[in-house]
Amino acid sequence: MKRETLSHLLRWLGPFLALALACLLFTTLLPGQFLSAYNLKTIATQTVIVGLSAIGMTFVIVSGGIDLSVGSNIALSSVVTALILRADGSAPLALCGGMAAGLVLGSINGALITRLAIVPFIVTLGSMGLARGLAKYLAGEQKIDAPARGLQALMAKSPDPPWLLLSPGVWLLLAAGILAAFVLARSVFGVHAVAIGSNEATARLCGIRVERRKLGIYTLCGACAGLAGSLQFARLTVGDPTTALGKELDVIAAVVIGGGSLAGGSGSILGSLIGAFLMTVLANGCTLLGVPNYVQEMLVGAIIIAAVALDRLRSSHGGGPRS
Amino acid sequence: MIYQELSLAPDLSVEQNITLGAEPARWGLIDRRAVRERVQRALRELDHEQLWPERKVLELGPSARQLVEIARALVSDAQLLVLDEPTSSLTQQEVTRLFAIIERLRARGVAVIYISHVLEELERIADRYTVLRDGRSIRSGRMGDVTRAALVEAMVGRELAEVYPQIARERGEPLLELESLAGKLLPRSASLTLHRGEVLGIAGLIGAGRSELLRALFGLDAVTSGSVRVRGLVDTGLPPWRRLAQGLGMVSEQRKEEGLWLELPVRDNLTMPALARCARLGMVDRAAQLDLTVRQLAKLNMSDALALRSAGTLSGGNQQKLALARLLCCDADVLLLDEPTRGIDVGSKAEIYRLIGELARAGKAVLLVSSYLPELLGTCDRIAVMRRGQLGAARPARELNEAELLREAIGEA
Numbered sequence: 001m002k003r004e005t006l007s008h009l010l011r012w013l014g015p016f017l018a019l020a021l022a023c024l025l026f027t028t029l030l031p032g033q034f035l036s037a038y039n040l041k042t043i044a045t046q047t048v049i050v051g052l053s054a055i056g057m058t059f060v061i062v063s064g065g066i067d068l069s070v071g072s073n074i075a076l077s078s079v080v081t082a083l084i085l086r087a088d089g090s091a092p093l094a095l096c097g098g099m100a101a102g103l104v105l106g107s108i109n110g111a112l113i114t115r116l117a118i119v120p121f122i123v124t125l126g127s128m129g130l131a132r133g134l135a136k137y138l139a140g141e142q143k144i145d146a147p148a149r150g151l152q153a154l155m156a157k158s159p160d161p162p163w164l165l166l167s168p169g170v171w172l173l174l175a176a177g178i179l180a181a182f183v184l185a186r187s188v189f190g191v192h193a194v195a196i197g198s199n200e201a202t203a204r205l206c207g208i209r210v211e212r213r214k215l216g217i218y219t220l221c222g223a224c225a226g227l228a229g230s231l232q233f234a235r236l237t238v239g240d241p242t243t244a245l246g247k248e249l250d251v252i253a254a255v256v257i258g259g260g261s262l263a264g265g266s267g268s269i270l271g272s273l274i275g276a277f278l279m280t281v282l283a284n285g286c287t288l289l290g291v292p293n294y295v296q297e298m299l300v301g302a303i304i305i306a307a308v309a310l311d312r313l314r315s316s317h318g319g320g321p322r323s
Numbered sequence: 324m325i326y327q328e329l330s331l332a333p334d335l336s337v338e339q340n341i342t343l344g345a346e347p348a349r350w351g352l353i354d355r356r357a358v359r360e361r362v363q364r365a366l367r368e369l370d371h372e373q374l375w376p377e378r379k380v381l382e383l384g385p386s387a388r389q390l391v392e393i394a395r396a397l398v399s400d401a402q403l404l405v406l407d408e409p410t411s412s413l414t415q416q417e418v419t420r421l422f423a424i425i426e427r428l429r430a431r432g433v434a435v436i437y438i439s440h441v442l443e444e445l446e447r448i449a450d451r452y453t454v455l456r457d458g459r460s461i462r463s464g465r466m467g468d469v470t471r472a473a474l475v476e477a478m479v480g481r482e483l484a485e486v487y488p489q490i491a492r493e494r495g496e497p498l499l500e501l502e503s504l505a506g507k508l509l510p511r512s513a514s515l516t517l518h519r520g521e522v523l524g525i526a527g528l529i530g531a532g533r534s535e536l537l538r539a540l541f542g543l544d545a546v547t548s549g550s551v552r553v554r555g556l557v558d559t560g561l562p563p564w565r566r567l568a569q570g571l572g573m574v575s576e577q578r579k580e581e582g583l584w585l586e587l588p589v590r591d592n593l594t595m596p597a598l599a600r601c602a603r604l605g606m607v608d609r610a611a612q613l614d615l616t617v618r619q620l621a622k623l624n625m626s627d628a629l630a631l632r633s634a635g636t637l638s639g640g641n642q643q644k645l646a647l648a649r650l651l652c653c654d655a656d657v658l659l660l661d662e663p664t665r666g667i668d669v670g671s672k673a674e675i676y677r678l679i680g681e682l683a684r685a686g687k688a689v690l691l692v693s694s695y696l697p698e699l700l701g702t703c704d705r706i707a708v709m710r711r712g713q714l715g716a717a718r719p720a721r722e723l724n725e726a727e728l729l730r731e732a733i734g735e736a
Contacts, residue, residue, distance in 0.1 A: 065578070080398055162686040188602050193593060194587070204543060206595045206649070207567035 014275040015258050015311060016030050018303070020280060024284035033288055041157045041166060043277070048155065048169040049228045049235070050247065051276040054254040055180045056106075058272045059217045061255050064197035064264025065120040067218065069109060070225045071247035072131035075240065077102045077229025079135045082239020085146035094151065098248065099223055099229030106171065106222015110215035120218075124173055128248070135241035144239035155235040169231050173273075176224075181269035193217055197264025253300065254279060257307040278303070295314030331388055333381035338362040340380050343388040351711045365394040386417040393424065404428065405659060407438045408666050414694060415729055422448050429434045442471050454478055455485050478669050483675075487701030488673075490680035494704070495519030497555075498688045499571075499657050501540065504549035504559075509535040511712030512549070517657065522679060522689040523717060524703035526696060532712040533692045534576050536551055537659045542566050543572045553657070567596055572655030574646045576662045578639070581611075582646045585635030590616045592634045592645055596653040619648045622672065638669025647678060658689045660681065664698060678701050698726045708732050 003070070033039065053070050060067045081098035089097065089215055096286065112123045153160055157167045182189035192213050196203045203210050235240055256262065257278060258271025268291040284297040329526050331340050338358055343508055347357035362376050369390060380388060386491035389409060398406055406425075410418045425435055427446060439445055445452060445466065453463035454477040461470075462477040478609060499517040504510060509532030517523050525533050537546040540551060542563045555568050561569070565725045575582040583592050594601060601612040617627040623644050643663055650658050660679070662674045679689055693699050699706050700720055708731040715731060 182606075186607050187605050188598055188607055189593065189605065191595075191598060191607055195584060195591070197588050198584045199581070200574075203595075204563055204583050205573060205581055205652075206574055207564040208595070209562075209564050265584075 001276045002017065012259075012268075012271070014307070015271050015278065016259070018307070019278045019281065020282050022285065026233045026281065026288070030288050034285060038157070039284065039288070043280050044170045045081060045155055045157050045167050045235075046284065047273075047276050047280040048167075049232055049244070050229040050250050050254055050279065051273055052176060052231065053174045053247070053251040054272040054276050055176055055269060056221030057251045057255050058188075058258075058260060058267050058269055059184065060120070060192050060221045061252070061260040062197050062267040063193040063217050063263060063265065064200065065214070065217070065219050066124065066252070066262065067106075067109060067120065067225075068124040068248050069105065069128040070221070070251050071244045071249075072100050072128045073105050073222060073225035074229040074232050074244035074247055075242065076105065076131045076135040076138075077226040078233040078236070078243060079139045079144060079241050081147040081151075081230045081233040081238040082144040083138060085149055085151070085233075086144060091149040094149070094166075094233075095230045098233065099226040102226015102229055102272045103219055103223040106213065106225070107219040109222065109248050110218030113218065114211040114214050127246075132241070139239060139241040141241070143241075146233075146237075146239060149235065151230075151234040152237050153234075154161065155231055169234070172231075175245070176227075177269055177273050178317055181224045184269055189213070189216065194265060197266075199265075211294065213255070220306075249274075250279060253304050259307075259311065260313065324332075329375075331380045331391060334379060336379055337375050337383070337391055339374035339392050341365060341376075341398055343395065345399055361398055365397040366390075368397060368427075369394060386413050386420075386529065389413065389421070397428075401433065401504065401671070403434045403436070403605060405438070408440065409437070410439065410441060410444060414732070415529070415696070416733065418444065440666070440672075445474075456596055459485045475669060487698075488677050488680055490684050492520045492680070492684040492704075494521050495686060498553065499540075500552040500555075500688070502550045502552070504536065504539060504551060505547050505712075506544050508532075509546055509614075510539065510709070510710045510714065513709070513712075513714035514549075515707060515714060515717060517688045517690055519656075519686050519688055520553055520683050521705070522683050522691055522703045524699035524706040524720065525690065525692045525709055526694075526699055527704055527732050528695065529711035531709040531732065534661050535712075536714065537573060537661050537692060537708065538710050540566075541571060541659055543573075567653060567655070570654065570656035571659065572650035572653060572657070574643075574650065574663050575661040576665070578642055578646065578665075579635075583634045583642055588631050588632055589620075589629050589634055589637070589645060590631060593619055593649050593652055596649060607657070615652065619652050622651065623648050623678065626732075638668070638671075640667040640674075643667050643675065644671060644678075647675065658687055659692075659718050660689060661692045662694065663691070664693070664695070672698075676735070685690040695726050699728070700725065710734055 023034075053074065057067060057070065066306055071202070077098040079117035080101040080265070081094045084094040085091070085095040109120070109127050112118060112127070113120050116123075140267070153168065154172070156167050159165070159167050184193065192208050195206070195208055195209055200210060232243055237245065254265055255272045255309060257275035258268060260267030260272065282299055283296055286299070328586055332343065335343070339720050341362050342358050347354045347361065348585060355619045359376065366376070377706050380391060393404075409421060413421065426436070429435060437445070439450060451464065452466050452469065452474070454461045454474060457476060495518055497518050498641070501513055501515050504513045511532070513536050515523065519613050525536070527533050535544060539546050542561050543566065546560045549559070550557050553571065561624045579585060594612050596614075597615065598607060601615060613630060616630045620627050620629060625641060625644060625648075629637065629641070637645065647660075647663065664675055676698070679691065683689055691699065691703060700723065703720045705717040706723055706728065708728060710732055
């Protein structure tokens with residue numbers, strides 16, 4: 001019992017500690033520069049895209065699945081957002097349109113996974129290509145210039161009413177995070193997601209409508225990526241069909257660093273968000289230090305492996321091997 | 324070491340499994356001829372040369388898998404063989420064969436530690452015994468010097484007056500009627516009528532299609548023909564969630580693989596099918612959930628301290644009681660129990676028998692699949708025998724005995 005609470009605590013604290021350590025390191029190496037208000041705002045804003053996507057991905061990974069189409073989804077949604085704006089659509093309409101595009105892509109993923117009974121890895125590997133191609137087709141293989149109509153304010157590092165302190169996108173991320181954390185931990189939907197990831201056969205035996213839940217989970221993941229895509233447009237103010245290439249791996253890494261297990265059954269929204277922040281902090285700190293890009297990539301890779309290794313160590317102390 | 328839960332690599336062949344980890348090799352390449360030779364020798368020793376060495380283990384039944392495990396021990400020239408509940412997935416006939424093998428190994432000078440709950444087996448096979456309870460050696464000695472009652476007493480720590488409690492109950496209207504139900508492979512044809520207040524047993528050999536019958540009936544496997552009628556309404560081929568809504572509930576034979584979420588707390592394991600009752604506007608009320616858990620645990624004489632422990636940390640007996648408690652939690656009227664007492668201790672078994680009796684008295688209907696004939700004879704009102712996918716007619720249990728059931732299961736007229 002005691003050991004279980006301890007390992008539980010570690011699971012919560014692990015990502016926190018890593019983030020604190022990284023911040024401490026960069027603060028000492030870059031006195032006055034890393035901890036400046038401007039830089040912190042930059043880090044927060046840079047985390048929004050991966051962070052939002054990681055919220056949806058957490059549900060998918062907790063349920064024992066994976067979604068590789070998130071990066072393409074972001075590109076597709078940002079293109080859709082741009083197209084709506086170019087066709088004289090209003091900013092809220094464009095925002096919703098981008099999110100809807102992601103939602104539809106997610107629900108297609110979910111439908112294929114449940115109807116055809118193909119593993120999520122393969123389905124989303126396929127839809128990753130399909131969505132990327134569709135984005136390029138819609139954009140005519142080039143960046144779409146469109147009037148931002150105020151959308152760019154969502155991702156402005158220094159927000160317009162200055163009392164907001166952080167850009168509206170960051171507040172959106174935090175609000176979505178709190179809501180999602182509550183849903184994952186306390187709603188029937190969230191408990192079922194954990195149940196399916198922990199043991200799908202048991203979930204079926206206990207009358208959980210596994211197919212329906214999975215459809216919902218992938219749709220949610222798609223919607224999160226879609227919203228992230230709209231914000232990607234807000235950040236770049238162009239609809240770029242080649243944006244967010246390989247972003248899905250950053251998103252998955254954030255969830256895994258945050259305690260998510262690809263075997264399903266574990267993961268938390270708070271952890272995933274901390275994982276997302278940790279990766280931005282590393283990127284930001286390394287850039288400020290003038291460390292070359294490749295060192296940064298190696299660092300993130302090492303951290304992913306270390307995070308999972310720590311997790312294994314913990315679970316082998318606690319419960320025993322999982323089959 | 325032969326484990327209770329079989330530990331083979333299912334995708335590898337029989338011979339690959341037998342030589343796993345000790346493959347005869349030259350320059351890193353497996354010497355196929357030497358492998359074949361060794362495997363043949365081991366299988367010959369077990370008098371099972373007909374076991375095709377190239378078949379994948381996953382295609383084999385439990386008893387053949389066990390043979391593979393024993394053969395693996397032989398190939399490694401084991402001097403000591405530990406068998407942990409080796410018969411839990413074997414039929415009586417297969418047990419007899421296993422015992423012949425053990426006798427032969429003993430004659431060769433191999434020492435055998437045989438761990439079992441089934442005292443009849445120990446009486447047949449063991450020279451000396453020791454009783455372990457709560458991790459301590461309680462009693463040991465020569466098998467010939469001890470009575471079965473004394474062993475049971477040592478195992479339970481208290482005297483068991485009656486292992487199978489007789490609880491008077493009344494048969495009511497039919498709740499579940501099957502007519503020539505057939506699944507993809509098994510069962511081929513099963514017809515039965517289960518009444519309120521009745522415990523109906525299904526006997527048969529492993530692989531006869533008993534579990535498959537329950538699974539098809541509950542919607543876990545596909546139904547290809549025949550009909551299911553619940554409370555008089557025909558509705559064949561419903562998914563499990565609809566069956567649950569109808570008041571059916573199932574305890575899986577595979578406790579660890581399917582029956583429970585081993586990583587999740589007892590609370591979630593217990594209340595998952597009834598989660599909607601503990602929720603408002605889609606949000607789970609943890610207090611209500613815990614309250615429900617504690618109440619259900621109390622009904623089964625289980626400590627409420629278990630509520631937040633993960634199910635995997637519970638003993639086999641408690642896990643099985645938990646699986647049963649879940650059915651009570653979602654108010655199931657028709658309980659489908661697949662080997663509910665496999666591999667659990669005597670005390671928990673007695674508790675489960677008592678529970679089954681009480682549930683039947685309270686007007687539930689129980690369909691009990693078991694390979695342990697005394698248990699079927701002791702707890703059921705009627706028993707039907709399944710043979711090669713065909714379910715025979717149910718007969719009153721008091722008119723039957725072990726030998727008769729076994730004959731019907733094997734197919735000798």
